[in-house]
Amino acid sequence: MNRAELADFLRRGRARLEPSDVGLTAGARRRTPGLRREEVASLAGMSVDYYTRLEQSRGPRPSRQMLTALARALRLTEDERDHLFHLVGEEPPRREGASLHVRPGLLLVLDRLYDSPAQVVTDWGTVLAQNALAKALVGDTSARPARERNLTRRFFLDPTARALFPPEDLPAHARDHVANLRAVTAARPDDPEPAALVTELRARSEEFARLWQNHEVSLRRPATKRFLHPVVGLLELDCEVLLSHEAHHHLIIHTARPGTESHDRLRLLRVVGLQDMTPQGAVG
Known part of the structure; x- marks a missing residue:
């Protein structure tokens, strides 16, 4: 680990x-x-x-997870991210499949969406970045281990992930998660991470295994979703999905139609922020 070079790189990245x-x-x-x-x-x-x-130049060796977080915080390009890993003596993340590195331009768009919940998610469901309002709506994923940031995994293995949806909407969400994962694994059969998730969920979730047998296929599309927020109540939001094909990323944006009760509640959520929220993990 080259502590002096790492320190200089971090200082210069922060200054710019x-x-x-x-x-x-x-x-x-x-x-x-x-x-x-x-x-x-x-x-x-x-x-x-x-x-x-x-x-x-006196810090401990950062973990790979910490290096990834620093790369996003400093808005590093992929080449700069790789250099950061090399300075610590780590092999940079592979670039095949869905990259876990979010391009600076996409993060800039995310930051500009201050009045709409938005998050960047891999095509197989791992949350990579959220804006403040998304954290207020569905929970903050940043402190979770990487494998626990996957929306599909949490939906089927963590009961608390379903608490933000009306009960009558849960079957449709379950089918959508499975159908999307089916499409991704077919498109990238050599990508080990989606395949490993399928293996785990088929073994641990009877519901997932049953739905997987139906062989339904559907990628994430624009839709209307309902959220049961513990503070502001029921929100009906339009969900837009913007694609970044090169990295297999989705920018998911939720908006409320002006003049509706959901629009007023979303404005209230922006004021309330993360205050008085019960513990929860991100869903989408």
Whole structure:
């Protein structure tokens, strides 16, 4: 691990970003250009002390999960992300299949959607990034281990993941999850991660195994979804799915039609934010 080079790379990456580049307001006058250390630490989901030690060439060796979080926080390109991994002595993530690296331009779009819940998800259901309103609507995935950020896995193995949907909507959500995963595994039969998820779910969920036998196929499409939020109540939201074919990513955006009760409740959720929320994990 090259601590000096890592520290310099992190400092320069932080200095080139403005708060608006990552969806933050500038606030009080800044003495130096770029983001503050505490802002990068918050974006990466780590303590300020931990990040400070990395910039001072005295931090511990970051995990692969932490390196991925730093790459997103600093809006690194894939080449820059790979360089970050090399500085720590780690092999960069492979680029076949659905990449776990979100392009800076897509993150910029995500940050600009401040009044609509939005998140970036792989085509097989792993949440990679969320804006603040998405975290308020469906829960924050950033602290979860990588395998527990998959929407399909959580829907079938974690009962709390279903609490944000009306009970009568659950069968349709179950079919959609299975049909989408079926389509992805057929399109990329050599990608081990979706295949491993299918194997796990067929073994652990009778519901998934039964639906898998139906051989239904359907990719994620625009739709209307209903959410039962523990604070603001029922929201009926239009779901738009924008595709990034190169990386197999989906940008999922939820909006409420103006003049509806759901529109008012979504505005309230933006004010309430993450306050007074019961523990939950992301769904979509």
